[in-house]
Amino acid sequence: MADLKAGVNQLFLREEELRTGMELLFYAYREFTAEPDEILAAIDFGRAHHRVIYFVGRYPKITVSELLAILKITKQSLSRVLGELVRQGFIDQQTGARDRRQRLLELTEKGVELERQLSETQRQRIARAYKMAGAEAVEGFRKVMMGMLDDEDRAKFTPPAPTRPVTKR
Amino acid sequence: MADLKAGVNQLFLREEELRTGMELLFYAYREFTAEPDEILAAIDFGRAHHRVIYFVGRYPKITVSELLAILKITKQSLSRVLGELVRQGFIDQQTGARDRRQRLLELTEKGVELERQLSETQRQRIARAYKMAGAEAVEGFRKVMMGMLDDEDRAKFTPPAPTRPVTKR
DNA sequence: AAACCGCGTCAACATGGCTGACCTAAAAGC
């Protein structure tokens, strides 16, 4: 009887714990995107533009299909925002040397500036959270977050250097 | 000179660390929503329906304005999905006893079943991550995630029992 | 009685996903 009660209690705690995790993710993600969204809206861009800017900044000379693999959207969706970014001079495309079908993407100076501006609030938010929580907690955060990913995404974080999904280049 | 180098290195590490945090959040959120999204699509619902179902399940007898405060969307947006959920018998509305202007929301049995089904994969994903990472890491995860929230959201997690933002009821 | 509040609704619009079809040019395979 005592055992049964303990079991039920365990279950309840676990349920609470899991819900907390779900909600933390929901709220954190929302807060995380809110500030850049405002900046973006002012220049008639959306979250999609931010993602493209971010990953092009992260992986200079990334190809379109590599970018698609990261974002997991269709090329039609990407092309809309990417096209705008290119036309408005935030991103440069240069034809691949080895493979001339590829368009290697890179931020222009203007693009770098926008990226910096957009990510600044996010960086601050994370830095604040890391600082408040302490180094050990950060390690735990990373472990748990990694555990939530599928193998494919997880692999992006394990290799020695920051690497994009490598296809032949 | 050695100092300077160390400083630069510190900066680089910090930058890497922060980017990792940003990306973990991006990928984790995407994975987290992917599975429910599939189930939802099959019954012609979207992520917005899930959120409503989730929070109504979480806070039975929640009022419309409390729900709006949690979701931070306009009532017009909410009303679209909430209306469908009510019409299709996933959510019941009952007029508030104290304040008859209020519509207290509750999941029907059908709603509970859908909620369970939708959240199941998410619960499993979190449970797996928690288990893989260990109790201490989970504590760290929570600390960091809390640090990312604004005070308002953070307050939702600190009180003794799970509480919704309390207005007069 | 007046003002405010909770909730619903109509209309119009933007963003960012999607599918499907079709094209060019370059690379790879045989």
Add this chain to the structure above:
DNA sequence: GCTTTTAGGTCAGCCATGTTGACGCGGTTT
């Protein structure tokens, strides 16, 4: 060298979910 595959672009249309703004009804508060 011809064929097939690949990288990338483009047109057209659809859908979900967010937005603003305006207005109405009934219940509560002052």
